[in-house]
Amino acid sequence: MASEGDRRSDPEVERRSRLLGGFHFHGEGARGVAIALLSTAVFLTVVIVAVTQSAGWPEVKRTFFDWGDISSSFPDIARAFVLNVKIFLVCEVFILVFALVIAVLRSLPGPVFFPLRAFAIVYADLARGVPTILVIALLGFGAPALQLTGVPTSRVFWAGVGLILIYSGYVAEVYRAGIESVHPSQEAAARSLGLSRFQALRRVILPQAIRRVIPPLLNDFIGLQKDTALVAFLGVIDAFNQAQIDSAATFTYGAYLAAAALFVAITIPLARFTDWLIARDRRRRQTAGGFA
Amino acid sequence: MSSLELRDVHKSFGEHEVLRGIDLDVAEHEVVCLIGASGSGKSTLLRCVNLLEPLDAGRIWLGDEEITRRGVDVNAVRRRIGIVFQAFNLFPHMTVLRNVMLAPRDVLKLPRAEAEARALELLRRFGLEGRRDEYPDRLSGGQQQRVAIVRALAMRPELMLLDEVTSALDPELVAEVLNVIRELAEGGMTMVIATHEMSFARDIANRVCFLEHGLILEEGSPNEIFSSPKEPRTQQFLERIIEAGRL
Numbered sequence: 001m002a003s004e005g006d007r008r009s010d011p012e013v014e015r016r017s018r019l020l021g022g023f024h025f026h027g028e029g030a031r032g033v034a035i036a037l038l039s040t041a042v043f044l045t046v047v048i049v050a051v052t053q054s055a056g057w058p059e060v061k062r063t064f065f066d067w068g069d070i071s072s073s074f075p076d077i078a079r080a081f082v083l084n085v086k087i088f089l090v091c092e093v094f095i096l097v098f099a100l101v102i103a104v105l106r107s108l109p110g111p112v113f114f115p116l117r118a119f120a121i122v123y124a125d126l127a128r129g130v131p132t133i134l135v136i137a138l139l140g141f142g143a144p145a146l147q148l149t150g151v152p153t154s155r156v157f158w159a160g161v162g163l164i165l166i167y168s169g170y171v172a173e174v175y176r177a178g179i180e181s182v183h184p185s186q187e188a189a190a191r192s193l194g195l196s197r198f199q200a201l202r203r204v205i206l207p208q209a210i211r212r213v214i215p216p217l218l219n220d221f222i223g224l225q226k227d228t229a230l231v232a233f234l235g236v237i238d239a240f241n242q243a244q245i246d247s248a249a250t251f252t253y254g255a256y257l258a259a260a261a262l263f264v265a266i267t268i269p270l271a272r273f274t275d276w277l278i279a280r281d282r283r284r285r286q287t288a289g290g291f292a
Numbered sequence: 293m294s295s296l297e298l299r300d301v302h303k304s305f306g307e308h309e310v311l312r313g314i315d316l317d318v319a320e321h322e323v324v325c326l327i328g329a330s331g332s333g334k335s336t337l338l339r340c341v342n343l344l345e346p347l348d349a350g351r352i353w354l355g356d357e358e359i360t361r362r363g364v365d366v367n368a369v370r371r372r373i374g375i376v377f378q379a380f381n382l383f384p385h386m387t388v389l390r391n392v393m394l395a396p397r398d399v400l401k402l403p404r405a406e407a408e409a410r411a412l413e414l415l416r417r418f419g420l421e422g423r424r425d426e427y428p429d430r431l432s433g434g435q436q437q438r439v440a441i442v443r444a445l446a447m448r449p450e451l452m453l454l455d456e457v458t459s460a461l462d463p464e465l466v467a468e469v470l471n472v473i474r475e476l477a478e479g480g481m482t483m484v485i486a487t488h489e490m491s492f493a494r495d496i497a498n499r500v501c502f503l504e505h506g507l508i509l510e511e512g513s514p515n516e517i518f519s520s521p522k523e524p525r526t527q528q529f530l531e532r533i534i535e536a537g538r539l
């Protein structure tokens with residue numbers, strides 16, 4: 001890291017590190033890349049040899065890695081996967097809003113707001129303490145059974161509600177960390193200009209707080225994207241359940257690999273994007289350090 | 293008529309009594325400088341006037357209105373008082389222009405065009421017009437502090453409080469900020485200035501107050517305080533300042 005300063009100005013290195021996102025070759029230069037490639041090749045060879053020489057490999061190969069199974073189940077699973085993506089996108093919007101409300105409640109000062117603060121704390125503790133699958137089971141089987149008029153009975157709906165409730169607990173904590181990272185002098189400056197507490201929060205504190213927590217927020221959404229598979233527990237046909245159906249028909253597990261590939265196809269770009277944002281944020285802070 | 297009036301103001305942080313009964317009158321168009329060692333209560337006094345810190349005891353009037361009475365609209369009071377901090381406290385996520393326009397737009401509810409015109413006029417007056425679209429961390433400390441002053445002025449306050457506004461600046465940037473304050477004084481702005489810049493205080497103040505341990509120990513014209521201080525504590529303080537080469 002010592003020579004980071006002179007390297008940062010090199011446009012070639014800059015371009016490469018941008019392309020590769022989180023992949024850093026600390027040797028740098030062509031030699032560094034060569035070493036990285038070679039060590040990766042050696043590592044993969046060792047793993048492949050070890051696995052394919054194992055006693056159970058022929059059976060595993062037949063049940064998991066049959067290309068015919070994987071490719072034939074892929075279209076069904078991809079169709080079912082659309083549901084996972086829909087759940088993800090809809091839940092994400094509600095989580096972003098609901099968690100922000102919880103976080104703001106928790107940051108309210110003074111004894112008057114104690115009940116609201118207490119509610120926010122208890123909520124975040126419960127949401128993060130109860131296993132997601134339990135909440136989904138309770139809501140998915142329980143809420144429709146009540147047969148309340150005007151309340152949806154769709155299991156997908158209630159599974160979505162469960163995911164929103166659970167993930168809002170995590171995301172609220174992320175927001176809170178962001179709010180607390182904004183120096184109190186910012187609020188003092190805003191209030192001294194005559195802005196109300198709410199105006200100061202909305203115009204000065206939250207914009208800075210949210211900017212700082214975008215990477216950890218995205219991290220939580222990577223988790224959410226995976227957890228959409230939990231709706232399968234309610235009997236909803238999502239990518240995971242479709243894979244189970246296909247697998248039961250062929251007595252092989254290739255369909256699971258196809259489902260896994262679909263999830264990874266979404267989460268890996270999200271993860272790289274998150275890395276890129278973190279790196280960009282760090283660069284900005286470094287260049288801004290000059291006058292601060 | 294007195295523009296600002298403090299009577300027996302007390303303020304403690306925990307066990308530590310920072311203000312121990314401050315009485316102060318500031319007339320309209322008057323410039324009062326508060327001097328004294330760090331920790332003597334200068335900053336706390338300014339923060340109390342702006343209601344950023346609640347008083348433990350005592351009363352404060354701004355014009356005819358008692359601003360320490362129960363149920364006072366603190367936001368309405370702060371609209372009438374501008375404060376500038378040692379550490380600038382600009383909003384880092386907004387450009388210079390948006391920093392200055394925020395309060396006129398959101399608090400005074402001025403139309404955008406009017407708020408922008410007001411902001412640009414002030415930025416032009418203080419030589420910052422070319423910086424209107426920059427973010428604060430791209431500016432020098434002196435420029436940032438000038439923007440902070442402009443941001444406070446955009447509310448057209450009847451009183452300005454300046455809290456050691458040059459203490460965080462590199463020495464070569466101090467003058468540009470002091471010149472802005474001098475211009476405000478010449479324009480008739482009522483100001484209370486906490487400062488370590490003694491020659492500036494001597495030059496600009498109508499009255500100088502020496503604070504020690506939360507009390508105004510001595511006050512008078514700059515000449516009285518700097519040339520013939522009566523209190524031995526004031527003499528000691530000024531001797532130390534002279535030793536440090538700052539007067």
